Amino acid sequence: MTNPSPLPALAVQNLSRRFSGVQALDNVSFDVMPGEVHALVGENGAGKSTLINMLAGVLAPSSGTLEVNGKRVTFPTPASAQRAGVGVIFQEFNLLPQLSVAENIFLNREPRRGFVIDWPELYRRASAVIQMLEIDINPRTPVQELPVAQQQLVEIARALSMDPQVIIMDEPTAALSEREVERLLYLVKTLAARGVGVIYVSHRLNEVFTVANRITVLRDGRHILTAPASELTEDSVVAAMVGRELLHTERPPRHPGNVVLSVHDLAVEDSVKGVSFDLHAGEVIGLAGLMGSGCTQVLEALFGLRAITAGTVMMEGKNLNLGAPRQAQHARIGFVPEDRKRAGIMPDLSVLNNFSIAVLDRITQLLFLNRRREGALMNTYRDKLHMRYSNAGQLISSLSGGNQQKVILARSLAQDCRVLLLSEPTRGVDVGAKAEIYALIDDLVAEGMAVLLQSSELPEVLRLSDRCIVFAGGKPQGELDGAAMDQPTIMHLATGLAAESGPPAPEIIT
Amino acid sequence: MMNETKQILQDSDASTLAPLPPSATTPRRGGLGSISWDVVWERYGIATILVLLWVVAYFNVNYFGNVDNFAEVLRQSSFVGIAAVGMTYVILMGAFDLSVVSTLGLCAWLAVTLASKHQLGLALTLPLLVGIGIGMLNGTMVAYLRIPAFIVTLAMQFLIRGYTFIVAGGDNALYAGKEYTSLGTGFIAGVPTPFIIFIIVAVVGAVVLRNTPFGRYIYAAGSNAQAAQVAGVPVKRTLFWGFVVVGGCTALAAVLLGARLYTAGPGLEPGFELNVIAAVVLGGTRLSGGRGSLIGTFAAAILFTTLSNVLNLLSIDPFVQQVVTGSVLLIALSVEGVRSRLAERLNRG
Numbered sequence: 102m103t104n105p106s107p108l109p110a111l112a113v114q115n116l117s118r119r120f121s122g123v124q125a126l127d128n129v130s131f132d133v134m135p136g137e138v139h140a141l142v143g144e145n146g147a148g149k150s151t152l153i154n155m156l157a158g159v160l161a162p163s164s165g166t167l168e169v170n171g172k173r174v175t176f177p178t179p180a181s182a183q184r185a186g187v188g189v190i191f192q193e194f195n196l197l198p199q200l201s202v203a204e205n206i207f208l209n210r211e212p213r214r215g216f217v218i219d220w221p222e223l224y225r226r227a228s229a230v231i232q233m234l235e236i237d238i239n240p241r242t243p244v245q246e247l248p249v250a251q252q253q254l255v256e257i258a259r260a261l262s263m264d265p266q267v268i269i270m271d272e273p274t275a276a277l278s279e280r281e282v283e284r285l286l287y288l289v290k291t292l293a294a295r296g297v298g299v300i301y302v303s304h305r306l307n308e309v310f311t312v313a314n315r316i317t318v319l320r321d322g323r324h325i326l327t328a329p330a331s332e333l334t335e336d337s338v339v340a341a342m343v344g345r346e347l348l349h350t351e352r353p354p355r356h357p358g359n360v361v362l363s364v365h366d367l368a369v370e371d372s373v374k375g376v377s378f379d380l381h382a383g384e385v386i387g388l389a390g391l392m393g394s395g396c397t398q399v400l401e402a403l404f405g406l407r408a409i410t411a412g413t414v415m416m417e418g419k420n421l422n423l424g425a426p427r428q429a430q431h432a433r434i435g436f437v438p439e440d441r442k443r444a445g446i447m448p449d450l451s452v453l454n455n456f457s458i459a460v461l462d463r464i465t466q467l468l469f470l471n472r473r474r475e476g477a478l479m480n481t482y483r484d485k486l487h488m489r490y491s492n493a494g495q496l497i498s499s500l501s502g503g504n505q506q507k508v509i510l511a512r513s514l515a516q517d518c519r520v521l522l523l524s525e526p527t528r529g530v531d532v533g534a535k536a537e538i539y540a541l542i543d544d545l546v547a548e549g550m551a552v553l554l555q556s557s558e559l560p561e562v563l564r565l566s567d568r569c570i571v572f573a574g575g576k577p578q579g580e581l582d583g584a585a586m587d588q589p590t591i592m593h594l595a596t597g598l599a600a601e602s603g604p605p606a607p608e609i610i611t
Numbered sequence: 612m613m614n615e616t617k618q619i620l621q622d623s624d625a626s627t628l629a630p631l632p633p634s635a636t637t638p639r640r641g642g643l644g645s646i647s648w649d650v651v652w653e654r655y656g657i658a659t660i661l662v663l664l665w666v667v668a669y670f671n672v673n674y675f676g677n678v679d680n681f682a683e684v685l686r687q688s689s690f691v692g693i694a695a696v697g698m699t700y701v702i703l704m705g706a707f708d709l710s711v712v713s714t715l716g717l718c719a720w721l722a723v724t725l726a727s728k729h730q731l732g733l734a735l736t737l738p739l740l741v742g743i744g745i746g747m748l749n750g751t752m753v754a755y756l757r758i759p760a761f762i763v764t765l766a767m768q769f770l771i772r773g774y775t776f777i778v779a780g781g782d783n784a785l786y787a788g789k790e791y792t793s794l795g796t797g798f799i800a801g802v803p804t805p806f807i808i809f810i811i812v813a814v815v816g817a818v819v820l821r822n823t824p825f826g827r828y829i830y831a832a833g834s835n836a837q838a839a840q841v842a843g844v845p846v847k848r849t850l851f852w853g854f855v856v857v858g859g860c861t862a863l864a865a866v867l868l869g870a871r872l873y874t875a876g877p878g879l880e881p882g883f884e885l886n887v888i889a890a891v892v893l894g895g896t897r898l899s900g901g902r903g904s905l906i907g908t909f910a911a912a913i914l915f916t917t918l919s920n921v922l923n924l925l926s927i928d929p930f931v932q933q934v935v936t937g938s939v940l941l942i943a944l945s946v947e948g949v950r951s952r953l954a955e956r957l958n959r960g
Contacts, residue, residue, distance in 0.1 A: 406841065430843045444841045447834035449901035458831050459843045461824035469822045512842060 108171040110135045110298030111156070111187065111267040116165030118151050125151040128165070129324045131317045133267055133298035138289055140313035140330070141302045144342055144558055148322040149302055153271055156300075157189040158182035169266055188260030189269045194252055198245035203227030205244050206259045230262045234288060250281040257288065261297075268292060269300040274308060275392065286312045304342075304391065305596060306335045318342055336589060343560050343588050353543050355567050357381035360417075361551040362403075362434075362520050367412035369395070369402040373575045376412070380520065385542070385552040387566030389559060390595050395575040396555040397439055400522045403553070404436040405429045416520070430459065435513030437506070439524035439555070445509045446497050453479050453493035456508050460515045482511035487537055503534025510541070520551045527561060539564060559588050571595050653895050653902065658910035661917065668921050675924055684920045685913065686803035686871070690864045691883070692912035693809050695890040696816040697860030699908045700853040702891050703820075704833040705900030706753060706760035708854060711861040712883040713771035714745050718865035719875035720775055720784050726869075727786035734791060739862045745771065746858020750851035768884070775877035783876030784869075795871030805867045809909075812860065817905040829853060833900025890915055893943055 109132035118126040126148040133139045143149050154160040156167070158176030167174050169185050176182040182189070196205050203224050204211070212222040227240035236254050244252055253273065260268050270289070274282045289312050293299050303309055309316060309330075316333055318325040318341040325341045360379045367376040373395040380386055388396035401407045403414065405423040414421045416432050423429050429436065438444035447455055457464060457475050464475045479493055486507045490500055497505055506526070513521060526542070527535040542565055546552055556562050562569055568582040571594035578594040668675040675681070694711050701708055718738035725734035745767065752763040786792070797804045820826035828849040831839040840846045869875040894911035896903025918939065922932045 404841075426841055426843045427845065436841065438838075438841050443835075444837050447831050447838050447842075447901070449834040450830055454827060454830070458827060458839070461827055465824055470824065470827070472822075 109133055109168070110137075110170060111300070112168040112171075113152075113156070114166045114168070116152065116155060116167070117163045118155060118160060119163045125322050126155075126162075127322045129319065129322075131324065131327050133300055135266070135296045135298050136293050137314045138293045138299045138301055138312050140309040140316045141300055141319065142304055142306070142309055142316060142338060142342060143319035144304065147319040147342070149319060150271070151322070152319070153189060153191075153269055153302060156182065156187055156269055157191075158187075183263050183265075186264070186266035187269065188263050188265035188267070190253070190256045190260050190271065190273060192272045192275060194256055196244045196252055196255060199243055201241050201243055202231075202238055202247070202255050202258075203240035205255055206230060206240075206262050208259070210263075226262070227258075230258045233261065234258055235291070236288075250277050250284075253277070253285070254288075261292070265297060267298040267300065269302065271302045272304075272392075273301070274303065274305060282308065306338055306592075307596065309338075310335065339588055339592055352564060352567075353547070355383055355385070355546060357384040357567070358549060362553070363413075363415040363418075364403070365413045365415075367399065367402070367414065368410045369398045369407050370410060373398045373402075373572075374411075376570075376577055378570060378580070380551045380553055382519070382549045382551050383546055384568075385546055385554055385566045387562035387569040388553065388555040388572060389562045389569055389591050390572030392557065394572040394595065396572050397524055398575075399572075400436065400524050400553060400555050403429065404434060404522055406436075430516055430518075433517060433519040434522065435516055435518030435520070436522045437509050437513060437524060437526055439528060441502070441505055441509060441529065446505055448496065448498040450497060451494045452488075452490050452497050452500065452508055455497045456482070456493075456512050456515070459512050463515075478515060479511075482515060485514075486511055486541060501534070503530040503537070506530050506534065506538065510538070514545075518550075520553065521545065523552060523554045523556075525556055526554065527556075527558070559591055562591070563588065654904050654906055657894055657907050657914060661910045661914045664914065664917055664921075668917070672921055672924050675921060680920070680924075682798070682801075682803050682806075684916050685806040687920070688913040688916035689803070689805035689809035690868045690871070690880075691886050691890055691915065692909065693805075693812050693864040693867070694857070694861045694883070694887045695894075695908050695912050696809075696812050696905060697857030698887045698891045699816070699894070699896055699903060699905055700820075700829060700856045701760070701850075702888070702896050702898060703829050703900055703903055704850050704853055705836075705898070706850065706853070707764070707888055707898075708749060708760070708857045709764040709884045710745065710749060710767035710771060711857065711887055712880060713768045713775065713877070714742055714858060714861045715865045715868065715883055716875065716877045716879040717745075717771050717775040718742050718862040719869035719872075719879055720779050720877065722791075722866045723784035723786050723869040723873070723875045724779075726788060726791035727784060729788075731790055735866060738866050739859060742858040742860075742862020742865070743855055744858070745862075746855035747851070749858065750854030753854060754847040754850035772877050779877055783874050785874045787873045792870045792873055795867050795869070805871065808863070808867060809912075812863065813905055813909045816856075816860075820905060825849065825852065830901060833902075835901070886915065889940055893940060895947070 112130075112132040114130050116126060116129045117124070129148070129152065131139070131141075141149055141152070151160065155162050156176070158179040158181055161177065167176070169187065174181075174185045176185065176187070197208070200208070203226075206227050207223055212219040212226065214222075224240050231238055231240060234254060234257065236251075238247065238251055238254065244255060247255065257268075257270075273285055273289075277285060286308060289299055289301060293314075301309065301313060313330045315327060316330050316338060317327040318338060320342060358381055361382050362380040363378075364380075365377050368374045369376075376399055378386060388399060390396045398407055402409050403423065405425045405428050409423060414423060416434070421428075421432050423432075426436070442448075447458070450458070453475065456479050460478070461470065464471050464478065476493065482488070483490075483493075488507045488511070489504050497508060500508070506529075510526075523542070527538055530538065542552060552565075554562065554565055556565075563586065566586070568580060569586050569591065570580050571578045571591050573595055581590060581594075694715070698708060698711070718741055721741060722734045722738045725731075725737060749760075749763055749767060752758045753760045794804055799807050820829065828839070828844045828846075831842065831844050832846045832849050836846050865875070868879070890912040891903070891908050892898060893914065894903065894907030894909070896907065915936070918936065919932055922935060927935070
């Protein structure tokens with residue numbers, strides 16, 4: 102099925118991208134041949150999204166070049182990427198729900214007769230594209246009436262209607278059922294058979310091995326390897342994805358004390374069920390799982406941000422009622438949210454005000470804030486967390502991601518919490534700050550802090566946790582510790598592979 | 612497959628042109644010591660413009676510098692100004708209150724009516740309680756029932772005005788007894804009484820915003836409500852009390868305005884709500900919340916009155932005055948928009 106054309110459909114050369122102090126993508130090169138399915142894999146934060154955004158014309162590269170069919174191109178806008186023949190199907194759909202399938206497929210490119218839309222022609226063309234995909238959707242149906250899987254097909258149809266050289270699919274199976282996944286993978290192969298180059302982005306390795314001709318692995322923004330799928334195994338890809346670097350600093354020996362937080366048979370909304378564990382002082386429990394597995398929901402529920410629908414939560418033997426963050430804070434539970442920008446910082450406030458907002462009652466005297474005490478408290482944590490800012494009055498949005506994260510951490514610590522819930526504690530943070538945050542967590546735990554950690558980066562979970570609970574589909578799949586806690590085991594549990602009889606032999610397309 | 616591939620040659624120095632994500636802003640430079648020029652402008656920009664306008668008008672407009680005229684400008688600015696102090700609280704949280712015009716009518720009518728029945732104590736207190744009650748109603752619906760502020764306060768504007776028409780029976784209340792009207796028309800130490808009250812309200816309002824947990828919560832909730840909630844800020848309660856503050860301030864303005872006019876009824880001061888919001892916004896408070904200060908609101912309220920006073924003294928047609936006022940608002944805000952975008956671009960370096 103591989104087209105023997107010598108020119109790659111898309112070639113990426115030495116592409117780099119920096120975000121204020123963070124090298125999100127570092128000198129990455131790879132190519133896609135016409136008719137090839139090229140899988141792009143890597144952990145969250147490996148640089149996949151940055152790369153895709155640059156290929157889609159959403160972000161401009163800091164340096165590096167792109168070639169389509171051997172010709173150099175730049176994509177200053179998404180439209181220019183489309184015109185050059187690069188179609189991107191994003192994880193989040195960009196459909197207008199009230200409009201019909203046909204209108205969505207040809208949005209802004211509707212066939213016209215004079216000034217008015219040529220409706221018969223629109224529907225005729227839409228039907229043609231839909232037929233090409235061998236699917237059964239009425240082009241007149243409003244998109245909102247379609248199930249998610251079919252909405253995704255509309256996205257694919259839209260990309261296909263632009264007659265692309267390359268289609269990029271970002272985690273296309275994230276929202277699909279097993280049967281729908283099979284259909285989609287079949288469709289991907291059909292597209293490739295038509296001569297389109299497909300970049301398939303996923304971290305579900307079984308799908309990748311089912312569909313891909315070649316696999317490229319990214320880690321920490323760098324290109325790790327590109328090889329034919331037939332020369333790789335799931336284990337070798339996992340090893341390339343996770344690397345060894347962060348394992349260099351070893352987890353110090355821990356001395357767990359008494360049980361602090363006891364969770365029994367917890368259920369969160371409709372998404373998570375059957376979570377039980379005892380968290381001890383001086384211990385870190387890691388929650389691991391793929392996106393949507395429910396780990397984040399557990400943390401948010403324990404901080405009163407999501408409704409607990411069943412089960413009990415006890416703090417040192419006392420039942421907790423967690424209806425709101427204030428109640429959790431009162432019970433001396435601290436929380437660092439996974440999305441710093443959305444739920445962490447208040448961008449218009451100073452570093453100082455962002456820090457002190459949760460402890461204002463402690464610096465208030467007779468209704469008024471005692472600014473001297475506020476500043477002194479801030480300085481304590483500035484030194485303890487090695488925060489770098491020139492002035493506590495500067496806006497928090499002017500700090501680097503790592504320093505912002507330290508401010509958020511300090512905010513929780515200043516509340517004297519006994520239990521710290523950390524969600525993605527080092528997301529969007531540079532390597533140096535990452536190491537500092539790890540060291541800080543080690544110190545806190547040595548002083549008796551109980552930490553519940555959720556991270557999509559497995560090395561992080563392994564580096565920090567004494568024990569690890571692996572989630573898939575909203576249910577705990579097992580608890581690992583000691584030597585049993587390693588990446589392949591976690592991966593197998595997290596992808597639900599353990600339920601089957603061992604890892605399946607990779608099916609390779611030839 | 613595609614023969615019209617558009618070719619754009621790669622700029623060898625693309626890095627300098629690369630747009631940065633909003634998260635990637637670098638520290639601001641310059642300013643007074645640790646504070647950046649941006650913040651200085653945000654706080655004192657309008658006050659500076661006000662002083663400039665005063666200087667220009669003093670030398671170029673006959674009678675503007677007259678003590679009586681100047682006192683009148685300050686007195687006149689107090690009514691919108693006091694309500695604008697309260698309005699700043701809700702706009703800082705990204706909301707606003709359109710019902711203030713009707714609250715003003717109801718409370719002023721109530722004050723004048725009670726004063727005319729020689730119930731001075733009640734005339735000074737009952738309207739305030741009514742204003743606070745209206746604020747509580749607005750706050751409950753916006754913060755706890757999560758109905759958009761636009762809908763709640765617009766509906767309340769109709770509702771309260773209609774109610775005032777019904778209880779007032781269509782007649783304006785009248786009263787000219789000195790013990791009440793001196794509040795609106797009098798002087799204390801040569802300064803118009805309403806303006807003294809305006810200063811007190813603005814100072815108290817500023818101290819609360821800057822130096823109390825409630826004030827911090829307002830800025831936090833306005834900047835990022837979700838992050839504020841995660842940090843433990845009682846976002847809903849803060850929004851509720853914000854509406855109470857604007858209701859109370861408006862009622863206070865109403866008591867003073869009734870005393871100034873000797874008369875009040877449901878149709879009092881049409882467009883008052885928009886004048887109040889305009890003063891807050893011209894004063895530099897961002898409509899989406901999180902940024903702004905009472906110094907700006909204070910100066911902007913006086914600026915509006917000064918402007919219309921100057922135009923009056925120049926015998927300019929009242930309709931033309933409206934055109935001028937609208938233009939000033941438009942120019943000020945678009946200059947502000949351009950300026951902040953420029954600052955952002957410069958900061959990206």
